Amino acid sequence: MSNSFELCVGPIHPALKEPIQLDFEVEGERVKNVSFKLGQVHRAIEWAGMRRNPIQILYLAERICGICNVCHPMAFSMALEKIAEIEVPKRAEYIRVINAELERIHSHILWAGVAAHELGFDSVMHYTWRVREKVLDIIEMLNGNRITKGVFMIGGVRRDVKKEHIPKIRQALQYYRDCYAKLEKIFLKDASIKARTRDIGVLSKKEALKLCAVGPTARASGVKKDIRVDFAYAAYPWLDIKPVTPEIAGLKARGDTFDRILVRLLEVKQSIDLIEQCLNDLPAGPILAEPVLQKLLVQLKGVEGESIALQEAPRGELIHYLKMAAQDSPYAWKVRAPTYANLPPLIPMLSGCEIADIPIVAASIDPCISCTNRVVQIDNDDSILSMDKLRELSVQKTNKILREVKK
Amino acid sequence: MTMDFSVLLFVPVFSITAILLGLFFRGIDRKLGAKMQARIGPPIIQPFIDLKKLLMKENIVPENAIKWVFNSMPLIALSASILVLLYVPFLGFPPLLSGYGDLILVLYLLMIPALALAVGGFSSGSTYASVGAQRELVLMMSYEFAFSIVIVTIAWLVTKTAPVINAFSLVSISVVPVWGLVGVMGFIGLLLLLLALMLVMPAELGRLPADIAEAKTEIADGVFVEYSGRNLALLYLALDVRTIAFSSLVVALFFPFAFTEFVPLQGIVAVIANALFFLVKVFIVMFFGSIFVHVAVARFRVDQAARAYWGPVLLIALIGMALVMWGTVLG
Numbered sequence: 001m002s003n004s005f006e007l008c009v010g011p012i013h014p015a016l017k018e019p020i021q022l023d024f025e026v027e028g029e030r031v032k033n034v035s036f037k038l039g040q041v042h043r044a045i046e047w048a049g050m051r052r053n054p055i056q057i058l059y060l061a062e063r064i065c066g067i068c069n070v071c072h073p074m075a076f077s078m079a080l081e082k083i084a085e086i087e088v089p090k091r092a093e094y095i096r097v098i099n100a101e102l103e104r105i106h107s108h109i110l111w112a113g114v115a116a117h118e119l120g121f122d123s124v125m126h127y128t129w130r131v132r133e134k135v136l137d138i139i140e141m142l143n144g145n146r147i148t149k150g151v152f153m154i155g156g157v158r159r160d161v162k163k164e165h166i167p168k169i170r171q172a173l174q175y176y177r178d179c180y181a182k183l184e185k186i187f188l189k190d191a192s193i194k195a196r197t198r199d200i201g202v203l204s205k206k207e208a209l210k211l212c213a214v215g216p217t218a219r220a221s222g223v224k225k226d227i228r229v230d231f232a233y234a235a236y237p238w239l240d241i242k243p244v245t246p247e248i249a250g251l252k253a254r255g256d257t258f259d260r261i262l263v264r265l266l267e268v269k270q271s272i273d274l275i276e277q278c279l280n281d282l283p284a285g286p287i288l289a290e291p292v293l294q295k296l297l298v299q300l301k302g303v304e305g306e307s308i309a310l311q312e313a314p315r316g317e318l319i320h321y322l323k324m325a326a327q328d329s330p331y332a333w334k335v336r337a338p339t340y341a342n343l344p345p346l347i348p349m350l351s352g353c354e355i356a357d358i359p360i361v362a363a364s365i366d367p368c369i370s371c372t373n374r375v376v377q378i379d380n381d382d383s384i385l386s387m388d389k390l391r392e393l394s395v396q397k398t399n400k401i402l403r404e405v406k407k
Numbered sequence: 408m409t410m411d412f413s414v415l416l417f418v419p420v421f422s423i424t425a426i427l428l429g430l431f432f433r434g435i436d437r438k439l440g441a442k443m444q445a446r447i448g449p450p451i452i453q454p455f456i457d458l459k460k461l462l463m464k465e466n467i468v469p470e471n472a473i474k475w476v477f478n479s480m481p482l483i484a485l486s487a488s489i490l491v492l493l494y495v496p497f498l499g500f501p502p503l504l505s506g507y508g509d510l511i512l513v514l515y516l517l518m519i520p521a522l523a524l525a526v527g528g529f530s531s532g533s534t535y536a537s538v539g540a541q542r543e544l545v546l547m548m549s550y551e552f553a554f555s556i557v558i559v560t561i562a563w564l565v566t567k568t569a570p571v572i573n574a575f576s577l578v579s580i581s582v583v584p585v586w587g588l589v590g591v592m593g594f595i596g597l598l599l600l601l602l603a604l605m606l607v608m609p610a611e612l613g614r615l616p617a618d619i620a621e622a623k624t625e626i627a628d629g630v631f632v633e634y635s636g637r638n639l640a641l642l643y644l645a646l647d648v649r650t651i652a653f654s655s656l657v658v659a660l661f662f663p664f665a666f667t668e669f670v671p672l673q674g675i676v677a678v679i680a681n682a683l684f685f686l687v688k689v690f691i692v693m694f695f696g697s698i699f700v701h702v703a704v705a706r707f708r709v710d711q712a713a714r715a716y717w718g719p720v721l722l723i724a725l726i727g728m729a730l731v732m733w734g735t736v737l738g
Contacts, residue, residue, distance in 0.1 A: 007534050014627050029538075029709060120615055120706030126444040192616060192705040355538060355626065356619070356708040 015359035018369035042376035070103040071313040073152035079309035079322040091285040092156035093235040101271040107314035118359040155289030197257040201349040201361030213345040215316020220260040222253030227312035257364045337371030429647030430454040466636035471532035480527030481641035487519035491652040499681030528630035539629020549716035550610040556724040596730030603724035608696035615701035654692040
């Protein structure tokens with residue numbers, strides 16, 4: 001008799017906030033093998049987008065993710081602005097960064113609460129979520145809504161940061177500076193949290209590079225990679241920003257769950273600084289390249305071309321690919337959310353850990369499953385191609401082209 | 408010894424009181440825990456509402472469960488928990504069944520609910536429940552030794568210093584408070600024993616940081632995962648009564664003082680005052696052993712819990728035992 005048995009976590013499980021199926025082969029309490037299946041929350045958003053005009057898509061893009069709903073419309077507008085060669089006013093670029101960094105603060109603090117809950121530390125969860133309310137209040141003050149803000153427009157933003165808003169934002173930033181010490185004490189000093197996260201779910205630097213981990217997950221393993229620095233967009237080129245790795249706190253990057261907590265907490269601090277810089281340098285001027293939407297739509301209708309927009313979402317690198325073919329709606333729109341890149345690293349992280357570690361390790365990449373589900377596999381054998389089949393088809397095609405070239 | 412008729416009469420009264428008190432204390436527990444987490448929390452009668460709802464719900468038995476084992480375990484857990492209460496001094500009255508068993512029996516009876524949970528989990532045929540049941544057993548093996556050391560040391564102390572007939576009888580222990588039997592050395596020893604007992608308490612009651620067998624976010628409530636309706640109601644009742652029983656045991660061992668020892672009262676007033684005073688003591692024990700702890704820590708992993716109970720907690724109990732012995736023999 002074999003000692004190992006199968007344990008299935010998901011698609012519905014209290015540790016998971018969204019459906020994903022994780023299959024484990026377990027021996028006693030130790031995990032021997034892991035695999036995962038996706039596709040339970042595919043909503044065909046791209047399909048719906050390709051039947052709408054670009055301004056409508058902005059609101060659709062916002063609904064790809066419940067938490068990072070700044071970066072999706074922002075990435076989409078950046079992609080389209082590149083094709084249509086629209087220049088975004090500088091003030092709008094700064095306001096975009098302010099919104100993106102406010103989102104990063106609320107996303108990371110929300111995540112910290114979820115992580116505490118996965119550890120069974122509900123007091124911390126309630127504390128962090130109460131602290132998070134402040135940033136949501138600021139977002140509501142700026143944009144009129146807490147989560148789905150509808151603030152982006154092709155060629156700028158729809159709502160300005162007014163003069164009377166600035167002292168309130170500064171006050172909130174000060175509030176977070178004050179809270180930060182307490183959060184740091186809870187997450188980095190508490191013995192019971194440390195015992196559950198140090199050297200648990202380790203992702204080595206080599207593996208992070210090999211599996212193309214992105215965002216805080218990669219940075220916690222010591223990979224210095226941040227789209228805001230490497231491919232600076234919006235107002236980031238003018239801001240003082242460095243990729244956050246555990247080395248910044250004077251620690252060696254071990255790539256464990258603790259490091260991922262550390263990196264996210266440090267990023268909250270970084271975001272506070274970035275917003276402060278933005279408020280100091282906020283230039284005057286318009287916030288929209290083309291305020292009349294009808295004109296803008298006509299302009300966008302005529303554009304042709306393709307582009308890729310990169311974004312550093314709270315969870316990591318986000319890619320929007322867009323192809324316009326002088327029509328109302330895009331010819332193609334493809335989204336690659338950060339979690340898509342961060343799921344394969346889960347396998348080395350989870351192999352060899354214990355059942356008790358599964359929730360916190362799985363949560364440590366801050367998975368956003370509904371962002372990731374961009375395709376669904378239906379049970380039709382003809383439509384599924386294996387690697388070998390694909391290669392065979394490619395060889396056939398190459399030979400065909402070669403023959404045509406020779407003629 | 409013939410069974411007194413009044414005992415038969417009092418058993419149902421005590422059982423119902425115990426269940427009501429268990430639910431009431433659970434309500435306070437949840438409310439206080441919520442307040443400490445800056446939440447509003449459920450009303451204090453919430454456990455009663457939950458119980459009513461569960462009793463109305465369908466009782467589902469999984470297809471691949473061993474049905475009679477699966478169905479009988481909640482009953483066994485509840486009756487064992489109630490039985491413990493009949494052996495410890497409760498509400499200021501001497502134990503109802505004193506003379507029919509002693510501390511050693513209580514020690515065993517306290518193990519039964521945990522065992523019943525584990526067996527129920529194994530019999531349910533669910534992987535999550537099996538993992539939970541394994542964890543429950545590992546945990547039990549870890550804390551039982553430290554727990555027994557505390558009990559045996561106190562019994563030994565009572566035999567050695569107070570001339571009583573049966574040292575393991577809870578009546579004799581509650582008549583002679585242990586604190587009066589020792590010198591300074593023994594006093595420190597007893598404090599350590601009390602600390603060890605309080606540290607065992609979360610594991611014994613399946614509360615954080617040792618709610619490893621349930622571990623909602625890991626194994627979806629573990630041993631409870633397949634239980635529903637009436638069975639689940641019985642299991643919750645068993646846990647609530649066990650909380651009261653264990654706290655009463657701690658009170659009986661370490662704080663057996665009656666209210667009337669401090670304020671002379673007569674008749675029915677004295678009985679009521681003693682009962683209320685007893686409830687306050689039980690609440691204080693529960694507060695430090697369970698409510699306060701579960702809002703202040705994260706969950707242990709089962710290996711960490713086992714290491715903690717075989718290591719530091721056992722050490723505290725052993726040092727406590729050594730100090731008590733040293734103090735008693737030399738003093």
